Amino acid sequence: MSTAKPFTRSACAVANSLDIVGDKWTLLVVRDLLHGKRTYGELANSPERIPTNILADRLRRLEGAGIIASTPYQERPVRYAYALTPKGRALGDVLLAFVRWGKQFIPGTVALNQGSAGAGSAVPAGSPRRARTRRGG
């Protein structure tokens, strides 16, 4: 006879999905990740100009929700690259539905497809590459 509610608002799949991605920014970072962006800087430079504190917050929440995973792409200083998990990639269907709806009912809107970083570089343009230049080592 459990009396504890397992859900915040209801058991509705829509309501619970919105508790995770229901705001103006979260799905935009998922969109960018889906389009190949990987670093904090790339995500911050999207045309919508997400405030950096919000971006940091969303990345934390998305990781907590198992939608993205971060792995270090360099050490000293350690920097993380963000990538979608299967759960995150599955949000592609939701994004697609939004794209279709938006294109059909909001005049002038378009689908911003394709990659993000200029070239196919694995790291921010011409940035600290760290060959084996170390100090204390």
Add this chain to the structure above:
Amino acid sequence: MSTAKPFTRSACAVANSLDIVGDKWTLLVVRDLLHGKRTYGELANSPERIPTNILADRLRRLEGAGIIASTPYQERPVRYAYALTPKGRALGDVLLAFVRWGKQFIPGTVALNQGSAGAGSAVPAGSPRRARTRRGG
């Protein structure tokens, strides 16, 4: 050479869609409308218990965005029934994508389908029916 931006954040269909329905409540009222709810009271009684001030605000915005339309279902006092426009009904695809995603990745969630009002009544249960009982003529 127009310099005025036509969009708040970008021309992205997703971003612009989120500017309209990107929050925790809006799509839930669309869901309810899609499921047959029509009056303020019915919408307010959904399991998520949307605060009434938020509900009033969302109905205003949705109407302003052309997603719903309100028509009086009774006079004295005038009361409005809300219904989805084609633009609003098209959001069904987005809702469906959310249902699928939620059911697949958020354990325990379900799709709350079907109607809302107890019976198929056109007006709130046993409420002021106004036959031709008028005062001022």
Add this chain to the structure above:
DNA sequence: CTTGTCACTTGCAAAATGCAAGTGACTAAA
């Protein structure tokens, strides 16, 4: 006249947003 219903509105405290500037760890150039 009192009670009840429905659809909102109002007040206000708490939480979320957004902007700008600051910080930490380094690399690279002067």
Add this chain to the structure above:
DNA sequence: TTTAGTCACTTGCATTTTGCAAGTGACAAG
């Protein structure tokens, strides 16, 4: 060594949005 620059965040703080609770207006019914 000092100075400048990059990347990834964090911090402060003012503004906006939420959310809860209670109040209001227009009635019908007893």
